[in-house]
Amino acid sequence: MERSNFIWKWIFLFLMHFTQSYAEKPSVTEMYSRREELNLLKSVLKRFSALEELEKENINKMESIERKLNIISEKISDCVGGISVHPSIPTSQTTRKSPNTTVKIKSAHTTRTQSATTETTSTKPTSSITQLPRSIGSRGREFLILFMKNHPAAKGSPTIYITTGGNASVNISTSNDLNASTKLATDIILNVSYYSNITLPYDLSCDYLSIESKAVLLQTSELSTxxxxxSFHKSSNDGTLIISTNRLSTRYLVSSTNPYKKSEGYYSQFAVAALYKDTNVNITFKMKTSTSISLLGGTYEDQDVLTTTLNKYETLQIMHTSDLTGTFIESTKRIAVFSGNRCQQMKVLACSHMVSQLPPTTELDNRYIIPAFYGNLGTLIQVISESQNSIKISEGRNSSTLHMNEKEFMNIEVTSGETTTVESDNPVLVTGFAMGSSNKDPYMTVIPGVNQYVDYYNVVVPDGYAKNYICVIIQQKYTDDLKINDTSTDHYKSVQQSSAAFETTYSIRIFEVDSGPIVISTTNNSTFGLIVYGHRMDDGYAFTGNYVLS
Known part of the structure; x- marks a missing residue:
């Protein structure tokens, strides 16, 4: 115990010295040196964490240190990122192996299979990227992940896609209370060269109405997306961007849709994951007044409040046969929240899984541009307000202003193919649902607000889909500054173009792209919104490039 107290005293003294010296505006050389000092301190903390498992009374101290380190790390990232250039996409690759999984390593012309856990790809760039991004957005070095239940027939593996700025060390860890075989097949430390696909066990999918230790923590040494x-099924799947843990918070609004059928395959659902121990969570349900939910020893109706406590990496997934949209979740410590439908059917004869991680209410915007999803028969737009609000909705030349009450939501169905704008007095959550077509099933994503646009995105377009698209929303005067993989957009097929306006006119362009890593940026740091989506027979997916305030 004396040794433990000595180490804590040393850590706090180091933090005091580091914070004071950071405030003195160090030189570039000093900043790089201090980044190495920070990495050394993180290494010490990592080794010291093993001791903390035996010294439960020090857990609160450890969490305090972790939060301070994350804040300092983000500050250093901003400073160092402002004096360096984007690295070129490397041509080499490294992968550390671990048991019980397989990996495909691809190059431009060959594919081979090895015994390992990840699919890692390196691509030679057409040219180096020299424009410096101003915004970090949802990128980060730590991510809290959970996997929601897909259609009952979906028994395939869930997948993580990660892109980095170059070579990075990635650590995936789970709770010590997780099933031993699942933990063995999940936990891994590996080196990633630019991007990687990581396949995890199906058993990580959350069950319903019970507290489990199924959250996954992903940590990287470099800023990553x-x-x-x-869980995979060829005709029922969807994806979501993951928000870094430093942008998580304690207040969330659930977005879902009314199940097409009152059966287990179509549930409206949401799930919560805790980052810290002793996280108290209050869930105020919103549902039809004639229905109820029974879980954790109680029965809950509309406006009833469920109070429970989650420990580190614990999850709780809740479902119902009526729409849970507008359910309000509040916690005493930062949590991650995901929502959607287990499977949903809209304008087609079959259903597909829908999921998105939700931004906390502290990250919501009050201006949104919502393009119609290309190749679909309609787009359902959902607006949810945390407080009383006045909302102006414009579709083409038509506009109307509506009043919304606290925790109220409205659904707007757009079949014209027109772009819709939403402007509100107070921040709102806006979600878009592609409603499908004759051979495309529904999918969903959170829509980025104008103040959530950033100037740089580095994402992976998943493989396995017949067509993939990126939808870019950018001020019209800056369209010539837009680059895809550091080349002109003229090199990419534009399948649809439209416009929308607030004080300035925005151009909305949809490009067809190949699967794999893709960097979208501007040469003058002008910000823009990004939505990635794609289709295959009886399935589709979508996710947003960023949906936290920039």
Whole structure:
């Protein structure tokens, strides 16, 4: 115990010295040196964490240190990122092996299979990227992930996609209370060269109405973008961007749709994951007044409040045969929240899984541009307000202003193919649902607000889909500054173009792209919105490039 107290004293002294010296505006050389000091301190903390498992009374101290380190790390990232250039996409690759899984390693012309856990790909760039991004957005070094239940027939593996700025060390870890065989097949430390696809066990999918230890923590040594897809099925799948843990918070609004059928395959659902121990969670349900939910020893109706406590990496997934949209979740510590439908049917004869991680209410915007989803028979737009609000909705030349009450939501169905704008007095959550077509099933994503646009995105377009698209929303005067993989957009097929306006006119362009990593940026740091989506027979997916305030 004396040794433990000595180490804690040393850590706090280091933090005091580091914070004071950071405030003195160090030189570039000093900043790089201090980044190495921070990495050394993180290494010490990682080794010291093993001791903490035996010293439960120090857990609160450890969490306090972790939060301070994350804040300092983000500050250093901003400073160092402002004096360096984007690395070129490397041509080499490294993968650390671990048991019980397989990996495909691809190059431009060959494919081979090895015994390992990840699919890692390196691509030679057409040219180096020299424009410096101003915004980090949803990128980060730590991500809290959970996997929701897909259609009952979906028994395939869930997948994590990660892109980095170059070579990075990635650590995936789970709770010590997780099933031993699942933990063995999940936990891994590996080196990633630019991007990687990581396949995880199906057993990580959350069950309903019970508290489980199924959250996954992903940590990287470099700023990264992470997206996931729930358990695979060829005709029922969807994906979502993952928000870094430093942008998580304690207040969330659930977005879903009314199940097409009152059966287990179509549930409206949401799930919560805790980042810290002793996280108290209050869930205020919103559902039809004639229905109820029974879980954790109680029965809950509309406006009833469920109070429970989640420990580190614990999850709780809740479902119902009526729409849970507008359910309000509040916690005492940061949590991650996901929602959607287990499977949903709209304008087609079959259903497909829908999922998105939700931004906390502190990250919501009050201006949104919502393009129609290309190749679909309609787009359902959902607006949810945390407080009383006045909402102006414009579709083409038509507009109307509506009043919304606290925790109220409205659904707007757009079949004209027109772009819709939403402007509100107070921040709102806006979600878009592609309603499908004769051979495409529904999917969903959170829509980015104008103040959530950033100037740089580095994402993976998943493989396995017949057509993939990126939808870019950018001020019209900056369209010539837009680059895809550091080349002109003229090199990419544009399948649809439209416009929308607030004080300035925005151009909305949809490009067809190939699967794999893709960097979209501007040469003058002008910001823009990004939605990635794609189709295959009886299935589709979508996710947004960023949906936290920039």
């Amino acid at each position: 992470v997206s996931i897809f729930d």
